[in-house]
Amino acid sequence: MPQFPAFDVMTATCPSRTSLARIANKWTAMVVIALSVGPLRFGDLRTSVDGISAKVLTDTLRDLERDGLVTRHVYGEVPPRVEYELSGLGRTLYTPLRAIALWAEEHFTEVLAARESYDARQ
Amino acid sequence: MPQFPAFDVMTATCPSRTSLARIANKWTAMVVIALSVGPLRFGDLRTSVDGISAKVLTDTLRDLERDGLVTRHVYGEVPPRVEYELSGLGRTLYTPLRAIALWAEEHFTEVLAARESYDARQ
DNA sequence: CCGAATCCGTGACGATACTG
DNA sequence: CAGTATCGTCACGGATTCGG
Numbered sequence: 001m002p003q004f005p006a007f008d009v010m011t012a013t014c015p016s017r018t019s020l021a022r023i024a025n026k027w028t029a030m031v032v033i034a035l036s037v038g039p040l041r042f043g044d045l046r047t048s049v050d051g052i053s054a055k056v057l058t059d060t061l062r063d064l065e066r067d068g069l070v071t072r073h074v075y076g077e078v079p080p081r082v083e084y085e086l087s088g089l090g091r092t093l094y095t096p097l098r099a100i101a102l103w104a105e106e107h108f109t110e111v112l113a114a115r116e117s118y119d120a121r122q
Numbered sequence: 123m124p125q126f127p128a129f130d131v132m133t134a135t136c137p138s139r140t141s142l143a144r145i146a147n148k149w150t151a152m153v154v155i156a157l158s159v160g161p162l163r164f165g166d167l168r169t170s171v172d173g174i175s176a177k178v179l180t181d182t183l184r185d186l187e188r189d190g191l192v193t194r195h196v197y198g199e200v201p202p203r204v205e206y207e208l209s210g211l212g213r214t215l216y217t218p219l220r221a222i223a224l225w226a227e228e229h230f231t232e233v234l235a236a237r238e239s240y241d242a243r244q
Numbered sequence: 245c246c247g248a249a250t251c252c253g254t255g256a257c258g259a260t261a262c263t264g
Numbered sequence: 265c266a267g268t269a270t271c272g273t274c275a276c277g278g279a280t281t282c283g284g
Contacts (some may be wrong), residue, residue, distance in 0.1 A: 052135030068236025114190025
């Protein structure tokens, strides 16, 4: 087990908590991963991130835009066209998020098995 | 930007979503990181993860135990002593989680700056 | 048709008090 | 010391409706 030096995330006063909180929600990771292929418009994101509702996708994108992770381009067309793209900062987030997603894909069978045996024990 | 092949996390039916959801909450990452140094008892965890309440810590530990990420050892002593330890599976989760925490610590200034300028714009 | 705004329920989160 | 019990709040997330 590694040693860790200045553990700022662990102290409640440190503002790094706020950027950790941004990631700690249901959809952020998937949206960022979906955008990692390049700019996508709203509708494509909606089908790419399976199961997300329109409202939640808008909220997630607003938050990501507010935190400088995503940029938003509106084209004055009919029908309307809005594209979302990862910023430079957003791209730095992609690698660790992808690692989390890979972990989830690799280990979910073990997680489900552990859960089952835990529930059976009660 | 990289290509991704079989993107199971992105499909709503895939059970890997459930293990992704485990990480998508406020405290899991910090608790796992705190436990990465070795076994800790409840009280030490409580002070290590600054700001967490007893109830929420218990809930988080229960969930982690249920999913096989943490083991719980009760020593029949007075006063009671309970130690929590990362399982093998839990240790595989540490690396990606630590990467996320590092990202948060490295980039929170940029995030806060972006947020400020976004809010000023409204 | 595409994207945004409105309403609303649930559940995570948190404070406090209490028990073995 | 290591939790439980109870209650309150609030924001996340979902169905629906609106706008252009």
